Amino acid sequence: MLKDLLTAAPPVLAVAERFAAEEMAPNAAAWERERRYPRDAFARAAAAGLCGLFVPREAGGLDISCQERIALWEVMARADFGFTFSLVVHTAFAAAIARNGSAAQRDRYVPAMMSGDCLGAFLLTEKQSGSDAAGILTRAVQDGADWRIDGAKTWVTNAASADLLHVYAQTDPEAGWRGIAAFLVQADDPGVIREEPYFMLGGHSMGVGGFRFDGAKVPADRMLFPPGEGFKAALGGITIARIVVPAMCAGMLQAAVDQATAALTGRRAFGRDLADFQGLQWRLADVATDLHAIRCMAADAARRVDAGEDAQIAAAHVKKFAPARALEGLAACMQMMGADGLKQDNPLPRHLAAAKLAQYMDGSSEIQNRVLARHLLGRG
Template identity: 45%
Template sequence: MNAEEYLETARRFRREIVEPNAAQWEAEKRQPVAALKQAADAGLMRLETPVEAGGFGLSFLTKLALCEDMSRADMPFIFALINTQNVAARLSATPNPAHQADYVPRILSGDLFAATALSEPGAGSDFAGITTRATKVDGGWELTGEKGWITNAEIANLFVTYAQCDPDAGWRGVGSFLVDATRSGFTRVEPYALSGGHGIGAGGFKLDSYFVADEDVLGGPGDGFKSAMSGVNGARVYVAAMCAGLVADALNKAVSYGATRTAFGEPLLNHQGLKWSLADVATELEAMRTLTHAAGVLIEEGGDAVTRAAQAKKFATERAVSLIEACIQAMGANGLREEHGLGRHLISAKILGYTDGSIEMMNERIGAALQKEYAS
């Protein structure tokens, strides 16, 4: 399946499965497991996994297009899907053939959900400050600690987990390990009741002397941190794409409403105040897309995307809430009706402002590059 075919399949899936059911999924406060398995059946989990490992080997820019389009219907759904497929793509590149033979096919088929566990109840943006400890033992490592704010924690049974191997070494001591939730020493924490975001399945787990064999170490001390930061840059860019999808859908509904609803004898869209307000939304949406694409190109080409990824996420998450609010305002009280989904979009935009680094942390990343990139 090429990129065009994949994206058409995704658009059809959005229209037929996600759009009609997203509000109900949130009302039931659960992850839509059946729909995620349907997405796997449609091939959507195979996005970035190489062809030789059973995937489609599609580009990061295709990933961005998927994230924007699917977010028009339901951001939590695509967030859960992307985070599972991320692990399949990651494991397809490990030197352990057992990962490729066992875990990857099960993720691609929807028989196994997966997640990445970086954050902890007391460590988010300060990733080097994680306290989950990995201790070397015969044949592997023992992990003890607690992870929190993990996407898919409600349903995943496989976690790429980051732990500190040497507290005195700071980030240089962070390693990454493959954790199977069905094994001894793993305890799942009750999923968080996340307003408007139950489909993400955010939650956590505790590890008590959990044994990881040497062959399930994905990155030793220092390497784990580097791979995590690389993944975070990519995540910041696809989060920006998700924001663009939320705003695009809100704008579409506001413009359509304004073209048909009349006031004072003519369509609302003919009134300068509303028309200019939506013109501002349209302009900022295109700016959001441009920043996201520029960062996405750097990710795809293997360039240094730290600053551009932070700028894309900062602008997108900082502006999305206000832009969706403007679209709701353009529709008056009708904009609050559940059938339009703009209330869910508003909360989703707020959630995205905290994922993979807050706006304040994006300012830190951008600020650190000011002299290098903006001083002559």
């Protein structure tokens, strides 16, 4: 079991560091260049024990804290943001089934997800509603002992290869968010149609794409969250993601600071070391300050989660702040490296594209402003 593996091996953070160095860093450029979802690397991540990190210990997992999660994902995102987020989605889904599923659901899916034999995906976003999670139109209607699902989902991480889908659907439009339920849908169920993965600016190792549901029949015993609980579960997962994504931005920004520092100390211009130019020194210091701020904000939000406090506002603050600062900081570090910063064998262009993607993920920057403004004005 996972706990036995990691008791005999180095601590989990060291396992993640080694996996990132040996499996992700040498291959990430090729994944992006080929626009390829690396399912083979996913299997190796499972073999390393990285697919059951949040599953309860009684189910064979490690149940690590939110503070431990952000440290782990930051380390891995230094190598590749996309594949790291793929693991984030899968591991969170496995934990959701282990904690909230029936005994039959847990027995059927959790061991296979922890072993990497079953890859999971989270299906909430729809084209017409975007970040408005309460506005989904995918319908689930009772059909005898089953549910019939019709609709479409977009921007699904792991869509390229997912086996098990965490599908949110509206069971009663008049009930609004209270009618939203969540179902466990198998990608090979009749009526489930996998669409081609998206060709994006970057982040192809996330395997992002969409699914359509044309009268897909799902047995009643595959409902994971009933109406009234589905929307709450989705929001809880989104809050965690709004803390995790900034931590991953910190990982990319740390990689940029490391590369820029090496470039400044290893090159000369106009008879002087680049590191002696005050303008470059100060710009590097500004990036380091932003990096420190992201880490502090993410740590505060994660601490609130671990303490059982409401972390929604802290998560919105850091989710708004981190991608923007990472995007600017990565561009600055690339500029410090000169034209070498543009080369495809350099990870910083990949990170730059990922930082832009991060501005949209789990609620755009504008959505975070809406959350924060409503809180400040006492409007929910």
